[in-house]
Amino acid sequence: MSKIDTIIFDLGGVLIDWNPEYVFLDVFNNDKEKTKWFLDHICTSDWNENQDAGYPIAQATKDRIALFPEYEKEIKLFYGRWPDMLGGAIEGTVDILKKCIASNDYKVVALTNWSTETFPIALKRFEFLQWFEGILVSGEEKTRKPFKDIYTLTLKRFNINAQNAVFIDDNLRNIEAAKALGIHGIHFETPEKLRQQLKTFNIHL
Structure with a gap:
């Protein structure tokens, strides 16, 4: 790999x-x-x-x-x-995000299906959204997961090589679409399970 x-x-x-x-x-x-x-x-x-x-x-x-x-x-x-x-932050995953960024080993970005009209509410509420190197918001691009164009746009905008990237999403449909383009995928279920899944990609946090 x-x-x-x-x-x-x-x-x-x-x-x-x-x-x-x-x-x-x-x-x-x-x-x-x-x-x-x-x-x-x-x-x-x-x-x-x-x-x-x-x-x-x-x-x-x-x-x-x-x-x-x-x-x-x-x-x-x-x-x-x-x-x-909007509930609260999923703290276990926020901790994983923090450690990914602190390691300085990874480019860390977000790809979200979100209306451009409501996303500013989340930006104000969740400080950790400022930690990303970049966030691609579907509503701003007039497309969404699982359509191919949003993945290719993400790769291009953030200068990502698909085979060197892993995508974490709670929707299996979105993971399958990413895999079709050569992006590795993790189907998110719980923060605890995510830590174990990341280890299979030699990401130890």
Whole structure:
């Protein structure tokens, strides 16, 4: 295996706890079934990912209300209460990030699916986002994972050789897309498991 000189982190689900259930369990009086149904059928992950690729939030909200007018109030809350969907930092992974940077052995960047309209909220809330050599935000580029162009853009922008890079993401679909371009991948589950997985790439923290 080529020596790893670059570590690429996803953000949501790896370093930052983000979950729309934090809002909608409150909206639906802790009714887990109703919350799941709403997020599976109304404000879906596919719909949210469209905004991650640069679609305007105001228009997306209007579009959704046109489809489901009976849920106008709840749909407006998706982005109206978006900051409440942010949990805290995933501290175990933040510690790994800190050690990766402190070692001075790696270029450390981030590749995230995130709306350019909401990302500034995270930038203000999480100091560690300033530690990266660079962050590629999907909403700014008008594309997103797992599309090929966002990976090739990341490699080009940060001068990364794919075979010398490892990409950490909590979505297996995104890992498979990176691997197709020759980037090594780690499917994130827990910080503890990540430490062990990094050792397979001779990264000891």
